[in-house]
Amino acid sequence: MDTLFPEGLPPGTLLDSWQIDGFVGYGTYGVVYRAHRRGQAASQPVALKLARHPNDLRFGREAELLTRIQHPGVPRLLARGVWRGGPRRDTYPYLVMEWVDGLKLYEWAQRHVFTSREVLRLLAQVARALAATHANQGLHRDVKGDNVLVTPSGEAFLMDFGCGTWEGAAPLTDGILAPGTRSYRSAQALRFHWTHRRASAPQYQATPADDVYALGVMAYRLCTGTYPPLATDPSRMGDDGRSTQEALVPPGKLNPLVPVLEALILRMLSDKPQDRGHAAELAEAMEWGAATAGPEADEPVSLGQPEEPGHEGPPVVPSADTRAPVSPARHRDDGSLAFLPWGVGLLVLIAGSVSLEGLGPPSSELRDGGTGGVADAAVEDPRVSSVAHGSEPSGVSLDMPKEPLPGQRRPPCPHDQINIRGGCWVEVARATPPCGEGSYDWKGACYYPVSAPPRPSTSDKP
Numbered sequence: 001m002d003t004l005f006p007e008g009l010p011p012g013t014l015l016d017s018w019q020i021d022g023f024v025g026y027g028t029y030g031v032v033y034r035a036h037r038r039g040q041a042a043s044q045p046v047a048l049k050l051a052r053h054p055n056d057l058r059f060g061r062e063a064e065l066l067t068r069i070q071h072p073g074v075p076r077l078l079a080r081g082v083w084r085g086g087p088r089r090d091t092y093p094y095l096v097m098e099w100v101d102g103l104k105l106y107e108w109a110q111r112h113v114f115t116s117r118e119v120l121r122l123l124a125q126v127a128r129a130l131a132a133t134h135a136n137q138g139l140h141r142d143v144k145g146d147n148v149l150v151t152p153s154g155e156a157f158l159m160d161f162g163c164g165t166w167e168g169a170a171p172l173t174d175g176i177l178a179p180g181t182r183s184y185r186s187a188q189a190l191r192f193h194w195t196h197r198r199a200s201a202p203q204y205q206a207t208p209a210d211d212v213y214a215l216g217v218m219a220y221r222l223c224t225g226t227y228p229p230l231a232t233d234p235s236r237m238g239d240d241g242r243s244t245q246e247a248l249v250p251p252g253k254l255n256p257l258v259p260v261l262e263a264l265i266l267r268m269l270s271d272k273p274q275d276r277g278h279a280a281e282l283a284e285a286m287e288w289g290a291a292t293a294g295p296e297a298d299e300p301v302s303l304g305q306p307e308e309p310g311h312e313g314p315p316v317v318p319s320a321d322t323r324a325p326v327s328p329a330r331h332r333d334d335g336s337l338a339f340l341p342w343g344v345g346l347l348v349l350i351a352g353s354v355s356l357e358g359l360g361p362p363s364s365e366l367r368d369g370g371t372g373g374v375a376d377a378a379v380e381d382p383r384v385s386s387v388a389h390g391s392e393p394s395g396v397s398l399d400m401p402k403e404p405l406p407g408q409r410r411p412p413c414p415h416d417q418i419n420i421r422g423g424c425w426v427e428v429a430r431a432t433p434p435c436g437e438g439s440y441d442w443k444g445a446c447y448y449p450v451s452a453p454p455r456p457s458t459s460d461k462p
């Protein structure tokens with residue numbers, strides 16, 4: 001009998017009363033399918049997010065947060081359950097959520113001519129969703145462009161609460177920092193990480209101000225096409241091996257923005273957490289700005305040559321013995337992608353089989369890259385097998401490699417997968433080239449590589 005893996009459920013598969021229509025995408029922890037309620041094919045589609053790792057406690061976290069928040073800018077949780085599968089018939093939790101028909105924020109930005117007013121409105125919606133999260137004693141902890149979907153009518157949804165937590169919840173990981181995405185880490189989090197990098201003990205306690213900082217990074221990148229320099233601590237200069245420190249270029253210098261928008265972005269990026277403001281007051285200020293800014297707010301925000309949107313890298317957990325010091329992010333033209341050998345830059349590293357460590361250039365070169373997701377990808381929680389997304393931008397087709405990628409499943413491929421050039425692949429439902437997001441173009445369709453079956457677990461922790 002064929003063994004199905006969470007990433008390879010074919011259309012028609014039933015999980016309790018939910019029937020899968022097709023594969024949507026996957027991240028570090030979850031694979032998302034479009035689905036519908038059994039026997040109601042014409043009903044509203046739903047997003048079914050299935051854990052990639054057995055018994056993943058993050059799913060309980062995400063469910064709890066989604067239940068608490070209940071906000072129009074956050075997908076509603078409709079159901080949850082477990083799926084039994086894989087070679088050992090493991091238990092994989094899943095969540096069923098409201099389907100959000102939208103584009104990831106930077107992809108939306110690439111496809112639209114947008115204005116400062118629209119940015120203010122979009123940011124206000126995300127800030128409102130964050131405010132609702134914080135009002136329920138929750139934290140998102142992975143606010144970034146990849147986790148915001150924008151619908152055709154301009155509604156922004158804050159997605160993916162899998163890294164989230166709430167006051168009093170026990171930590172699920174024991175790294176110094178909780179999962180998150182490096183370019184979006186706040187100054188105080190990086191400082192803490194640096195200070196305690198050799199200690200076994202304390203864990204950084206994130207606060208709403210970390211989410212607000214990440215919102216500022218997202219806004220900066222949306223408006224300028226580039227990340228702000230990684231937040232650093234000037235007092236540590238020289239102590240941590242950094243020889244230069246990039247100054248934050250005000251976003252309005254890179255692109256014409258209305259002053260209220262620029263001021264709010266700079267405020268969210270303040271070094272001191274208390275200077276950033278709360279999500280609710282920022283939302284109010286953004287709404288006020290959108291409502292009152294003059295006609296210049298309707299000028300297109302032209303990005304010239306923005307960084308290509310791409311997956312920003314999975315959230316990772318820096319470990320206590322992280323080898324590379326915190327160093328400034330590079331600008332988009334720093335050629336960081338040039339460090340990536342073809343096989344690392346383009347592949348989707350496969351769960352449980354391969355880590356970026358040990359492949360290609362020194363990992364610090366990869367880790368601190370500021371473009372589209374290389375950052376942090378090499379620093380990971382050893383207990384959590386990873387899928388590190390390639391940094392290849394969306395919208396660019398990747399040609400099918402001539403041989404299987406490292407860690408890719410080899411034939412015989414299960415019936416829902418296809419053998420192409422000696423590797424097993426899953427077709428991305430309804431996608432046509434350019435494929436983007438680490439999927440590959442083959443004869444007019446898009447494919448994701450399938451991971452080799454996991455090795456026997458050495459840990460029962462998620």
Ligand SMILES: Nc1ncnc2c1ncn2[C@@H]1O[C@H](COP(=O)(O)OP(=O)(O)OP(=O)(O)O)[C@@H](O)[C@H]1O
Pocket residue numbers: 024025026027028029030031032047049075097098099100101102149159160162313314315
């Ligand atoms: N409710 C939804 N409606 C539509 N698409 C969704 C929904 N939830 C997730 N997706 C899409 O599914 C894909 C994978 O989802 P997601 O990023 O949440 O997985 P993940 O494992 O949590 O990722 P990460 O690596 O950030 O932890 C993304 O393209 C995302 O936009």
